[in-house]
Amino acid sequence: MNHWKMTCRTLVVLLLAARIGFAAEEERFPNLAASSQLPQGRGLAAKFKADVGIATHAAVIFADDFEQGELGERWDGKGAGKGQALSFAPAGGEVCGQRCMKVEARLGENQGDGLTKWFEPVAQVFVRFYVLFDPGCDYVHHFVTLRANKGLRGGDRWSGFGGAGLRPAGDERFSTALEPWGNWGRWPAPGKWNFYSYWHEMEVSRDGKYWGNSFPVESQDVIPKDRWICAEFMLKHNTPGEPDGEHAFWIDGRLLGHWRGINWRKTANLQANALTLESYVTDRWTKNPTNIVFFDNLVIAREYIGPAAQP
Numbered sequence: 001m002n003h004w005k006m007t008c009r010t011l012v013v014l015l016l017a018a019r020i021g022f023a024a025e026e027e028r029f030p031n032l033a034a035s036s037q038l039p040q041g042r043g044l045a046a047k048f049k050a051d052v053g054i055a056t057h058a059a060v061i062f063a064d065d066f067e068q069g070e071l072g073e074r075w076d077g078k079g080a081g082k083g084q085a086l087s088f089a090p091a092g093g094e095v096c097g098q099r100c101m102k103v104e105a106r107l108g109e110n111q112g113d114g115l116t117k118w119f120e121p122v123a124q125v126f127v128r129f130y131v132l133f134d135p136g137c138d139y140v141h142h143f144v145t146l147r148a149n150k151g152l153r154g155g156d157r158w159s160g161f162g163g164a165g166l167r168p169a170g171d172e173r174f175s176t177a178l179e180p181w182g183n184w185g186r187w188p189a190p191g192k193w194n195f196y197s198y199w200h201e202m203e204v205s206r207d208g209k210y211w212g213n214s215f216p217v218e219s220q221d222v223i224p225k226d227r228w229i230c231a232e233f234m235l236k237h238n239t240p241g242e243p244d245g246e247h248a249f250w251i252d253g254r255l256l257g258h259w260r261g262i263n264w265r266k267t268a269n270l271q272a273n274a275l276t277l278e279s280y281v282t283d284r285w286t287k288n289p290t291n292i293v294f295f296d297n298l299v300i301a302r303e304y305i306g307p308a309a310q311p
Helices: 010-030 155-158
Strands: 059-062 086-090 101-107 112-118 124-131 143-151 174-179 192-198 213-216 229-236 245-251 254-262 272-278 288-300
Touching: 010 112, 086 112, 101 272, 112 288, 124 272, 143 155, 143 229, 174 229, 192 245, 192 254, 254 288, 272 288
Parallel strands: none
Antiparallel strands: 059 288, 086 101, 101 288, 112 272, 124 229, 124 288, 143 174, 143 272, 174 192, 192 213, 229 245, 245 254
């Protein structure tokens, strides 16, 4: 993106500003995972071996295990790369079936890619996916993102896309993304899991712009490579204008982060209704010529999903 084409000095300012934002978010929104009553371990997916038939569960909104049909045919859109970085690959894991989606980002050719699904919103939404980082994968820039748009038709379905560096107004967009974060190289790639969020009460950065605020969990282990990881996150809508929204995430069925008191939106028609499953890189964050990430067993549901059952 053009806004990342900046001098090294400006980049340092942004990183320092982001660090201040991280500290501020830890004070405003303490991590409640240790005392949370949210479920952990087995969820609705425990009834479905390797996720086979999980789409029939009443709580499931959408599911794709990439075992049938053409890549992305059940989704609504591909990224700016038009799917050039996407392909099928052998899954190589018991709970992930025979094949998965491969995202192969090649610097100078593409920046990675992904798939987007719009869906009917619900008060509390859960998103679960399996991910495997190739042994040679470096830091990524953007990852799996849940976006709120004003509606599902016409231009309203795009109101939650874009807006980097700008604070949302509260009636047109908010978003939260579960991403790997490298703490500016302090942690080995791809880093540790972290929420990266935009909403109308987010903190301003030192440069006067609004870059996504982070919800880090530093006590976790560095994300391992070359094995499948079950990642899940939840977003609960707030009463419009009230600070009673939430989000949380689990890794391999263990709750690592839970935050409450978030005023995501000002109006009732703004709801999380689009999920982008992607791996996106830029040469600001990696010099590796090739960065590969694999995805599988994506589920969007109204209740906690949990890891897939062993076949």
